[in-house]
Amino acid sequence: MLNQDIHTKIIRSLSFDPWFNLALEEHLLNQIQPNEVIFYLWQNKDTVVIGKNQNAWKECRCKRLEEDGGKLARRLSGGGAVFHDLGNLNFTFIMDKNLYDLEKQLKVILNAVKSLGIDAKFSGRNDLTAKGKKFSGNAFYFREHSAYHHGTILINTDLMKLTNYLQVSKEKIASKGIDSVSSRVINLMDLQNNLTIDQMLQSLKQSFVDIYGGTTNEIQVDRDNYNIKDLYDKYASWEWRYGEAPKFDIVFENRFPWGGIQMGLSLKNGHITSAKIYSDAMNSKLIQKIASSLIGLPFDMNAILDTIKNIDTKDPIIITDIQNWLFQKSKQL
Incomplete structure (x- = not known):
């Protein structure tokens, strides 16, 4: 009806x-x-x-x-x-x-x-x-x-x-x-x-x-x-x-079932001064929220993982997948 x-x-x-x-x-x-x-x-x-x-x-x-x-x-x-x-x-x-x-x-x-x-x-x-x-x-x-x-x-x-x-x-x-x-x-x-x-x-x-x-x-x-x-x-x-295409000090890239991600980080004195995440994920706001949450953090994977873990979202799978991926990356650093 x-x-x-x-x-x-x-x-x-x-x-x-x-x-x-x-x-x-x-x-x-x-x-x-x-x-x-x-x-x-x-x-x-x-x-x-x-x-x-x-x-x-x-x-x-x-x-x-x-x-x-x-x-x-x-x-x-x-x-x-x-x-x-x-x-x-x-x-x-x-x-x-x-x-x-x-x-x-x-x-x-x-x-x-x-x-x-x-x-x-x-x-x-x-x-x-x-x-x-x-x-x-x-x-x-x-x-x-x-x-x-x-x-x-x-x-x-x-x-x-x-x-x-x-x-x-x-x-x-x-x-x-x-x-x-x-x-x-x-x-x-x-x-x-x-x-x-x-x-x-x-x-x-x-x-x-x-x-x-x-x-x-x-x-x-x-x-x-x-x-x-x-x-x-x-x-x-x-x-x-187009936006900026800055040169990053560190770039991580991976593809997940929900979309691809390329994370670029610029560092100064061991801290993240800028963060950009390129992605075709459907949840555009969450991707931007993750990127902005990293600015000012020390480039320490535990600090990064803790910050991402505490982001409030209705898409927990994206958060979990990124956490697991970065944790594996940390073993290679």
Whole structure:
């Protein structure tokens, strides 16, 4: 039964500029009202979008992308790098945090895809698959009173460009038992050859209304009728997209079931003066919390382990895995 008290909106961006679309996404998150759910639909032209804590140069062939007229963007959420072009459609559920329900949100996407004659399911930590191959990657971001869940839908994406611009670590590929990034993804058009972006848009809107209520009427937005300059400037800035790539005195690197991690530490007089953790872990805030907790500590593994152990989190597996890994590292120092 539908919850008649939920207020819904469908918003569609007519812009293909990733910096605008991500700025709009954050603006909508900032403006979300109690008991409200927004279904936001958007597309980017030739873009690599990296997770909040990822190293741009490690995940993307940045020079090649920009020389070809593409753009690099960084989102708020964790997770890995993805390629967007106009053969891909993005969705975001933006909502009052009390309404966050991953199963319900995924049902909107899965039902929309199934209504077009394609069998799909949720797989792994954040993928939607068909015929055993990924057509959608999902990521998540939470604040105190609001949240979002966003993802991609590969319909007719240029997989040659995807392979050309993304640099996926050999460890990540090996952990999934595959030979290349292109071998594990699929376009939905390969399963339904007459499928169009517009068909998917209409199917998604209808599925959203079937599950959340409201109407399929969409609010169309672009840069000409929506002024979010401050947020746009943030997403377009070098500092946000690339950040610093400092030289670290010590670098530790490993891959876990929940994601990869590269920890860089700078030292002075035996103390940690800066700490940076690059990761595609979904919990972007926890990764940042771990890094900031290390600053000022003596470079003593017992002190580091004690500090990490006492971090309050709902993801204890990440803390335990990092503790065990660093403890093993300490034996090699």
